[in-house]
Amino acid sequence: MLTESIIHNVIVMCGLPVSLIDHPNFRQFLRDIDPKYTPPCRQTITNSFLPKLVSSSKSKLQSVLDSADYVSLTADIWTDRRAHSFLGVTVHMFGHGSRKPNSNLLAFRHFEGSHTGQRIADELDGILEEFGIASKTRFIVTDNASNMKKALCVLFGTVNGCDEPPSSTDKYFDDHTLWEDHDEDAVTVPDTCRRLPCFAHSLQLVIRDGLQNLTSCRSALGKVSKLANIIHQSALFRGSFEGTFGAGRAIPETNATRWNSAYKQLRCVVDLDQQKLADVLRDTSHENLVLSKKELDQLNELVDLLGPFAEATDLCQGDQTVTISCVVPVVLALNRLLDDKQQSPSTRFFGDLISKLQKGMSIFWFSYNSSLSN
Secondary structure: OHHHHHHHHHHHOOOOOHHHHHOHHHHHHHHHHOOOOOOOOHHHHHHHHHHHHHHHHHHHHHHHHHHOOOEEEEEEEEEOOOOOEEEEEEEEEEOOOOOOEEEEEEEEEEOOOOOOHHHHHHHHHHHHHHHOOHHHEEEEEEOOOHHHHHHHHHHHOOHHHOOOOHHHOHHHOOOOOOOOOOOHHHOOOOOOOEEEEOHHHHHHHHHHHHHHOOOOOHHHHHHHHHHHHHHHHOHHHHHHHHHHHOOOOOOOOOEOOEHHHHHHHHHHHHOOOHHHHHHHHHHOOOHHHOOOHHHHHHHHHHHHHHHHHHHHHHHOOOOOOOHHHHHHHHHHHHHHHHHHHHHOOOOOOOHHHHHHHHHHHHHHHHHHHHHHHO
């Protein structure tokens, strides 16, 4: 019983390495709890206990999948800091008589080699066959990367998996003769299945494209970026900053694949006491990073403009709600917001940005609506 608890609650749920079980101090801790208890070694856990736990979890998930009439999937590939790539697939369904969505991790696999559409399609097809849910799958949500679009086209055997007109899908295929000798029996996903672009990722692209050519507040954005860098790189500045604003306080760094990380960075800076921040910058010889009144006004207006987009992004990333039902209200609300901002006298610096966001939202909604209609 104690062994199972250590494996499940300590190693698995806490995300700790299996090697912990062999650490002398941890083994001494276990002896202090129960001198008669002999913990297994790392090899036993790796080769025996973990495979049994995986098999048990998979059996429970399989029984849930067997009871579901229809399922939807989300799929994504990402690379960690050590350049190791992984494919993650989650499954979403409603149980019989339940109004609450049920989401589970279906597969998490090391993805070696090139991330081509054909290889992604082969891996997804294997996962669908393994769990016997190919005929039950109705939607597969992915990001907007071209290899993911191609993968779904290949998986479906037609352009049904693509959210673009047939004439524009040719560019996704490396081999234009792909379908000449195509084996129809190899395609297991029904024609009723469709690919949906991830709404949060699509919103990310709209904001990124809008901010990409933003020049009116380049100086202010540059100062914020440098401020975030030195707080994570200079121990001297970090000490002065924490001494003024409190231990553990910092300015978050940005993530290129998450636009709202830039919003959170800007929000953090504008929420600081600007006089105290200016004093810290001057005392540490960084007076060149002090924000002028105009720059601060620009940042406040930008944060006010992007705040609803950040809220919409967080809202549509939930896993315990039917987030697709949020798409239409969110799009309508954001468009209404942009219209109001464009006509508001309080908009002084970002009229061009608002126009770009409106255009981006229109293009996105046309593409998204087309994918639902096909």
